[in-house]
Amino acid sequence: MKMRARQRLLYGRLLGAVAAAAVIMAGWVFWPSVPERHADPNDALQVELGEAVYRNNCASCHGVNLEGQPDWRVRKLDGRLPAPPHDETGHTWHHTDEQLFRITKLGLRPPLAPEGYQSDMPAFDGVLSDDEIWAVLAFIKSRWPGEVLARQPSPDKGNNR
Template structure:
């Protein structure tokens, strides 16, 4: 085979591979997940959190007062999402599902919560971005422990 033919074949194979990869990315989308070290994802999450979450969970992720004590209507106040709360005790996939589908998917029958489901309101990418923003506020040790727990839960 001549060198020019080999070059044309090589370029054709490379183009086919690039098209295949682009197709996978285009149809599958970016890998889901919350990366607290991704500045762009954290910035997006900060904006979405301010618009959709801060009114209940607080502008500094502090939650509502007495978040562990039921209100007169029997519902629990919004918990903090900073390291003082229990958010980091749940794997990423559960946090995503709670945000997207609401607490009912994880709570006992009859449990009522003020936490709405954000399916149809926020995109999956926005939900992951909010989680990245929340995780970015945690101390490194808390992030490390949470990452290990999320990895174990994903197996």
Template sequence: MAGVVLFAGPKAGADPNDAAQVARGKVVYAEQCASCHGVRLEGQPEWQSRKPDGRLPAPPHDASGHTWHHPDADLFKITKQGVVAFAPAGYESDMPAFGGVLSDAEIWAVLAFIKSSWPDETRRRHAAMSERTKK
């Protein structure tokens, strides 16, 4: 992916304090993500246990899940390119790539909406981790 700019555009980044971005993200999340990740970001039941087909259920995006353990850049890339692009060879996932469905700004908005649901301490920890990975 040499030479590809992933963060171009007027709204590169997910700001959980930007009310307009969060509101847009809430709409996009409801349309594109809630069917798997839950209306309340709760994920699918038993999300840490493999289903009969060997795939993992959709994890929660609230603070009970592991979304906040990943820096913004990784969350953006996973959403845009799909989990399989970052997993070991042979890994299968129900998570599709949304690069052909959502604009970069819409992906950032969804991430802002998700982050807006996290407690302040979780947001602080996540922001610090995301900053460290930029260096």
């Protein structure tokens, strides 16, 4: 009797490990990699392009001055949150460039948001090129004060969120 229970427990653990490995592998295979580019707030050409792209594609929700929509922390009647600011008063700088790139390219959805989370943030894949997305991020970062820019997490700082 004890042997069967141990075998079932062992098989259950083995099956769980195989399932977990399959989920991790599927994530690596199906989750698009981020191109090896970056958002450089000191690159004047990238920032200039980013400002133009931002004004044409992002400002209508996130504000001309990156101020976001009013009461951005209070859910609307449909349960969704208004567009947050991208200036230092928001939480954009709490995310790595890679996370911001993915949110912009793919929209705000799992695994970048909790399961079941609904957002008005569209996916810009097919609308903006990768270079345009990186440029928008460079423009946004160029508007942050130095102390905020220094606090943004990055993989090389070891504080990836």
